[in-house]
Amino acid sequence: MSFVDDYALTRSSVFKTLVGVFVLITVVNVIVIRQVYKDSDAFHREQLVKQLQDESAEFSFVAKQSKEDVERLLATKRASETSFYYRLTERSESVSNTPTYPIRTLPSSVASIFVGDTHQLVIGIDHHAVEAYQKSLIPIVFSGIILPVAVMLIAALFFTILILKRLERVNRAMNRVLCGERDVKIAVSKQDDEFDILAIHLNFMIEQMAKNEASLKSLTVGMAHDMRTPMARLKLRLEEILSDEKLTVKQSDQLSACHDELELILSLFNSMLEIAKLNSGQTKLATEAVDIGRVAHDAIEFISPIAEMKQQRLICRQDQLCEVQGDKSLLFRAVFNLIENAVKYTPDHGDIEVIIDHFGVVVADSGIGISESDKMSVCHPMFRADKSRKEQGNGLGLSLVDAVVKRHNAHLILRDNNSGANQLSGSRLYDDSLCEGNCGLRARIYFER
Structure with missing residues (x-):
């Protein structure tokens, strides 16, 4: 039981x-x-x-x-x-000669019988x-x-x-x-009862979901793959046109804007293809010893100019050495995306802390955070917790992080950063959340040991 x-x-x-x-x-x-x-x-x-x-x-x-x-x-x-x-007993005149048999008062029910002239039997x-x-x-x-x-x-x-x-x-x-x-099957017994009928229906539903998801992924990846080539050609043609000295300033600005938008779309399709290949196992990983602390320091060097522009306090602390076997380039992109998200969604004068320990890396910020309802979906491709779309992005950053860590048998754990602003250091960084959104985010890449 x-x-x-x-x-x-x-x-x-x-x-x-x-x-x-x-x-x-x-x-x-x-x-x-x-x-x-x-x-x-x-x-x-x-x-x-x-x-x-x-x-x-x-x-x-x-x-x-x-x-x-x-x-x-x-x-x-x-x-x-x-x-x-x-x-x-001896005869008593007070006792009637007529016997009585009261039925409802049986404990006192008696019969009196006269024996001779001097005695009576009760x-x-x-x-x-x-x-x-x-x-x-x-x-x-x-x-x-x-x-x-x-x-x-x-x-x-x-x-x-x-x-x-x-x-x-x-x-x-x-x-x-x-x-x-997706390859889940509910056992069906030989009893053929209502539970077996339910299991059959659920198995059929799971199969249909897997087929629909596979079809959707195939369609999305196919579109991204087929559209990437003409977009790359279009980008080259725009670059050739932009190199023409006969263009006016206005024409050059408009073509440059088109070139930038096209490059953004092409980058989006490339990211979608990369995530799809990582999830399907088509991407071969280079296997080498990777120092996560070194990777985190390199990522901070790349993102620090943006943090300085927003006057944010970006701190890196290495408590323990963390060395794993994996693809250094992909792990760098995963750590960089986490730090970039923290910088992007943390307001000016905010605090961001990167901590490396034996089990991985933690990125904690004092930004807007992610609501509990969005934590389950934020790693899905094209999903953005920022409903206002104020910040530039395509919703693929955490999807890429999740795909990379899964290929390295690791886990991406998202929690609210309950310690709040100016209190990111110390053991409170690892406390469970007591708030929902608007209190900062604590993202951890956890490597199983």
Whole structure:
């Protein structure tokens, strides 16, 4: 039952429904058993009343014979197990000669029989016998209540765990799909029940999603590949035209703007192709020892002029040596993209800190941050958390970082930088987030050791 905890049981609608049904059955069972108990006790009392009448008739017959016969019969009755008590006393005028048999007040039900002219015999139901019979019913009553309740509760737990176990398999498979796996298949049993039908439908849905995604990727990559060549030719032609001295200043400016826009589009297509090749494994990685600290310092040297223009405080701190096997060029681009994003989305006079430890590199800033809802999508190609599009970019920077780190068996982890501005140093840099967006971003490239 490691896959089923108290929380899973309490939130399970199946378990709640079964428990509700069993509680209703238990209440009905208690009412029925209580009525059976009362009817059984009443029936027992009625039988005692009938036996009392028989006893009274027997002693009345013997009393007509002689007192000695009554005493002999009385001795015989007392020697045997009986539910009545017998008292032979002297005759009292206050006692009526007519025997009474009150049924609803059985503990005081008696029959009085005259024996001769001087004595009378009182026969009554022994209340100890009535109590003994009631006590004998109690274990039967409790077993009739507790045993079904225990069986129903065990059955509820068994069926709930059985259902939750099969649902857990489906949930785990769908979580793998949500995490990016596509070759996921949910096991289908031979029972051919509703869970198997659900598994078949989900497997078909996963296959269709994989086909649609593959088709979309193929279309996107194909378009990027096919359009890159004519765009490159168009770029060369614009460069030839720009080299013509007969152009006016206005014409030269317009053609230069077109050239820059075309170069931006061409760069976008090149990045899309590169990310697609990295994700598909078509790009061969150079394998060499790479010092991540050295890579981070080189990236900071490239980006520092922009940080100085924005009067940002860019700090690099190496706590431990971090050396990995991989492609130095790709790792440089990944680290550079993280630092560039931090500089781009951190306001003027902001703080950015790059920390290298044994497990990788951390880039923390005091910028606008990324909301929790966007953290799951920010690594998708063309996705931009900056909905205003104020900053220049194409939404491929973090996609490239994610593709590079995955090829190096590493992880890109994005968290809110809760330490805030001017407090980026120290252990607080590694604390979990307590805010959402607008408190800075902490991006880590984590290499498994």
